[in-house]
Amino acid sequence: MNNTPTRLLIHGASGRMGQALLRLAAEDSLLQVVAAVVRKPPAQRVVDGIPHFAASELAGVPAFDVAIDFSLPEGFDPVLALCAERGAGFVSGTTGISERQQAALTAAATRIPLVWATNFSLGVAVLAELVERAALALPGWDCDIVESHHVHKKDAPSGTALTLGEAAQHGGADPRYASLRAGDIIGEHFVQFTGLGERVELVHRATNRDIFARGALHVAGQLVRRAPGQYRVRDLVAPPANA
Template sequence: MSRPLRLAVNGATGRMGRVLLELLRDDARFEVTSALTGLGMPQLGERAWHDRAAPCFQVEWPQDRPDVVIDFSGPGGLASALDYCTAHGTALVSGTTGIDAALKARVAQAASRIPLMHASNFSLGVAVLTRLLREAAAALPQWDLEIIEAHHQRKTDAPSGTALSLGEAAAAARNTTLAQDGVAGSREGPRRAGSIGFAVVRGGDIVGEHTAMLIGAGERVELAHRATDRSIFARGAIEAAHWLHDQPPGAYDLEALLAARLGA
């Protein structure tokens, strides 16, 4: 049996980081060697789990490089992870959202040097939804498309990164862009045929729901995904890390993982 993959978790004291650590604790495929957090976090120096073998929460990147890094931090944390991974040739899986154009460009540049998967949503179900939406949007190019997303009341970005990714996938399937055919919010006036709109719901403790409605004359197609447990995103990131570490440098997404599983 091959040795476990050495794994570092960046953003380890955040909501997703905590879920990742709990899932990884019992996953024999991995050995968590580093649990990184931000400077000034009260958990610094504590152990990730209540046992002596667990890594301590730390700020400094390890000297003994891991095989792969999973990052759920923030823009600053992602920038730091990019520096470390490109310097050491380490695969990087990142679910950090809310990044600006300059950081997006750095992500794209890093993919020429390391295996890298950056996604707004690591649900395998959402990956399937994206694949189905791409096919439906291409088959029904003149139908209107409305993407409705719902999240908890504490979420700050709107539309969600996942909703925008779905819209971008649909637009690309129609050989257009969101800049050309996207409609943000409840803009007044009639819409052009084939437009791609977004609607946002915020409230309570909704984990994440996304519905794509393709609307034609007298009929419509609805594709939906509803998350009820936040751990699905961590599970998807873990599966991505296990697959990604063995890939050559490049930019990957969950659909590439699905294709590999299907042998496509």
């Protein structure tokens, strides 16, 4: 077993996810944050022992194994290009990227291992696999996906619901969607398969936003052991068989 810490670059470190990643990585002896990148020149160059860089200084960051990117679409291209140049893994949850940027991901995956996902919850990753298996096993059954989030969430259906729908479609189902916006719900996803006289229900409930940061850190740790390619979170829930 390799106990050498995975060296991480956190890109978008001043955001909510970036702050959670920094906090949780500090609790894991197998992870080492070697640089944190923020949009503007930082007020402090070193915070809790971690060097901070402005986005414009990205080329000057020290060596790293994997970059974790939760930033904005305009910051996506430079960090992906840096990973490809240095042969480092790339993990991103940045939303709103364009078709051109999706194509850049596909191209980079020929050189480095990478993951781009709408949701880094490990539980949701397992749920997607169960949904696909249920759809395969229950041909002809109705498939409904109901997602619930806080009142401030604008997009509907959620990206996670659409990802679950893609899993259902891979299994041959034709999913329908419903969205609820209420209170401060972090995220709930309910998938129902209904046949004559019976139904199967699969559900995931998030009660703490840290699950998304923990999932991204887990994926980053697994990615360093992988060959170049574009992976899903569900591919990386468990370590590779030869680890």
